[in-house]
Amino acid sequence: MRNIIGTPVEGEDFFDRPQIVANLLSELRDNQANILLIAPRRVGKTSLIKRVCEEWRKEQQSKAIYLNIEGGSDELAFADNLIDKLMRSNLYPEIMTLANSIIKNAQKLIGLKSIKYEGLEVDLGEASKDDLRTLGKVLESVFRKIDEGNDHVLIALDEVPELLLTLMRSDEIAGPKRVVAFLHWLRAMRQTYRHKIRWVFLGSIGLDNFASNHNIHYLINDFQIFSLDAFTPEEADEFLQKLGESYKGEITIDSADRTEIIRRVGWPLAYHLHLIFKELLYSKTLSVNEAFDSLLKPQYQLYFKPWSERIVAQFSKPDAEACNTILSHACQDPDGCDRRQFLAVLTTKPTADVKIIEEQILRLLNDLERDGYLIQKDSRYAFRSFLLREYWKRNHIL
Ligand SMILES: Nc1ncnc2c1ncn2[C@@H]1O[C@H](COP(=O)(O)OP(=O)(O)OP(=O)(O)O)[C@@H](O)[C@H]1O
Ligand SMILES: [Mg+2]
The missing domain is CATH 3.40.50.300 (P-loop containing nucleotide triphosphate hydrolases)
Known part of the structure; x- marks a missing residue:
């Protein structure tokens, strides 16, 4: 593989x-x-x-x-x-x-x-x-x-x-x-x-x-x-093991490394596992944490850009702006935000119509959850992928 x-x-x-x-x-x-x-x-x-x-x-x-x-x-x-x-x-x-x-x-x-x-x-x-x-x-x-x-x-x-x-x-x-x-x-x-x-x-x-x-x-x-969802943790572990076997002699990824990779990505997309593996393979001295950080360097933005580009492509301008506001707030806390926090930041203009914005937030949270950006835990919405959350934090907020 x-x-x-x-x-x-x-x-x-x-x-x-x-x-x-x-x-x-x-x-x-x-x-x-x-x-x-x-x-x-x-x-x-x-x-x-x-x-x-x-x-x-x-x-x-x-x-x-x-x-x-x-x-x-x-x-x-x-x-x-x-x-x-x-x-x-x-x-x-x-x-x-x-x-x-x-x-x-x-x-x-x-x-x-x-x-x-x-x-x-x-x-x-x-x-x-x-x-x-x-x-x-x-x-x-x-x-x-x-x-x-x-x-x-x-x-x-x-x-x-x-x-x-x-x-x-x-x-x-x-x-x-x-x-x-x-x-x-x-x-x-x-x-x-x-x-x-x-x-x-x-x-x-x-x-x-x-x-x-x-x-x-x-x-x-x-x-x-x-x-279809991302890998289960067991599948992710087996996936990394298989990759490790395919590059035997070039890289050793033991069970502790695999557990750490899965913990750090938060949501085991094959794509993100491939990315971390690449970092480890090319820079053999990196730890898992360093590989994670390295992926977030500006030169690797291409890997994550489609997530922000798709928002522009898919939504109308006002909805895309609201999505970006929601995501820029959610990325600041690993536990995300609740709906009232999103409502507060989206209704700062005196002309804002609260009823319309409430409807918009519910609709967009639904879309963002289905597309894998956010996950709802109790009343809060948090980034599903920890890698994407870090990318968003570094590139979408001051
Ligand atoms: N079962 C798998 N085995 C190995 N790699 C996989 C597997 N599934 C996905 N990947 C990797 O994840 C990446 C994304 O895969 P793919 O293009 O099939 O996803 P997608 O859901 O169609 O993506 P998009 O939403 O961008 O269309 C690819 O680089 C692929 O290498
Ligand atoms: Mg596809």
Whole structure:
């Protein structure tokens, strides 16, 4: 197992969580569920789903595709990516080739701008056949074919909310309509073609958070929720032991070191364990505490920056500001703050409407807890990761 930093891991580098993989596969195969994978940031969602896809492919007549749609700017790019992945898995080459050529032509003909309002309804100019006229219909013809065939196909869509945010922000009026239409269409596809197609949706911004912030839960309420958390202390210990064995001769991490690492990170994310391990591996003389401190140096900000960037990307400006205020207060005490303290700091302006701010605090605390920033203990909300708490303290408050 290599000490891979940042990117999702596959194969030998994946620290197996067999029960979780088995439970997920059983939900998908035996209970025919479509899954919404809910987990805090950086917990290992993408790595887990890639493993689930690997396992899925081991069964007879089973294909799995993994699609990261983060880079996609619109529905046409999504369709292009999807068909490309389906083609590579050698599914029904005839219809995939046809869909692919229609989409490629459409990209040349309509470019990116003119799809702005029509979304999946965009006319692709395939007048010859009515069921290939629009982008949505071309994709639907593919799903229909798969559903009538013999192969069981798992489609994992990663970073769905990223695409939804791009669509949402494309136009003040048409953007939200486009998001609803896209989610509506996806829901119809899941429900109509459900014999041979299973779906998993995941993302570093939770789709459930996105849906509740935009009041569109009804468009994803057919999913079964599967939640994933960081390692248990036992898993974390075994994980560090395995890493230690892989770098035998270069580093010795004994049981006391492992216990100390797990105590210091507070919340055993594989990502944070990898980071501490890297520090120990490269600077062999460092103690665990020194490695912890070293990671918080300015040159390593990149490791933690996505946690603050995601807040800006995910929330409206006033909500992002309120989140930052909440986090900047919570980071100052390992035991965090209670709601009244957040209310006090968010209602300092004389014009503040207390009722509205109370509602905002409850909503944002919920989001911050689900995304793994905070954890509620009794009436207080504290940083879940001690590393992130220290980072926040050093970089977000004077
Ligand atoms: N089971 C695992 N075995 C080994 N490393 C893991 C495992 N799970 C996660 N990691 C490590 O944690 C980091 C984050 O993993 P991954 O990208 O899968 O998480 P994620 O939840 O999809 O993150 P994001 O919320 O940013 O999308 C990676 O660098 C990966 O190396
Ligand atoms: Mg991911």
